[in-house]
C-alpha cells in the first residue's frame with residue numbers, strides 16, 4: 238500500500254425519481270446524482286473500480302435519466318487528465334454490471350476484468366425487472382479493439398496488497414464494495430450501490446433497484462461494521478450532497 242494513490246474520476250450525472258433513491262419513502266421528484274470511477278494507482282498495477290455510464294447508451298435506452306457528461310467526463314477523458322490512456326489500465330473491477338458502472342469498460346482494451354462469479358451469472362440470467370439495469374452489454378462483447386478477459390472471484394478477496402473487495406449483495410447478485418488501505422490516511426470504503434448516499438445510510442433506507450431488499454439491508458449494516466472495524470471513511474456511489482467534498486482527480490488520496 239506504500240505508494241498507492243486513489244483518484245476519483247468524475248463521470249457526469251444522471252436523474253432518477255426520489256422514490257427510487259429512497260425506496261417507498263421518497264419524496265418524489267427528480268434527483269440528479271453523480272457517477273464516478275475510482276482509479277487505484279498501485280505498485281501491482283493500475284486498477285479501475287467502476288467505469289461510469291456511456292452517454293450514447295443512456296440517451297438511447299434510458300433517456301428519462303437525462304444524462305449529463307462532457308468529453309472530459311468520459312473514461313478516456315478523465316484518464317487523460319491524470320496523464321494516462323485507456324491502454325495503461327491493467328485491471329478493471331465493477332461493483333456490479335448495471336449500465337452506470339460498466340459503460341467505460343469497452344475502452345480498457347488491455348485490462349483483465351475481475352468480477353464476482355455470481356454477478357456474471359446474474360447479468361447473464363437477469364430477473365425480468367433487472368433488464369434496464371443490465372442494459373449496457375458492451376463490457377461483455379468482443380469488438381475489434383476489446384475482448385474482455387474475465388477472472389472470476391468469490392467471497393471477500395484482496396486483489397492487491399491493501400485493496401479489498403467486500404461482498405455486499407442485495408442490490409445485485411454479486412455486488413462488491415471496495416476497501417483501500419493507504420499509507421497517509423484512513424482507509425477508504427467505497428460502498429458502490431450497496432448504499433447510494435449518506436442520507437440512505439442515516440435513514441437505513443435502500444434504493445428501489447435491488448434483487449433482494451433484505452440482503453441489501455444486511456449489506457448496509459455490513460458496511461457500517463466494516464467502517465467501524467477498519468476506522469474507514471465511507472464514500473457513497475451516488476450522493477449529490479457528499480460528492481462536493483470528495484477530492485477530484487487530478488487530486489488524489491494517498
Ligand SMILES: [Zn+2]
Nearest residue numbers: 335337430474
Ligand atoms: Zn449505480
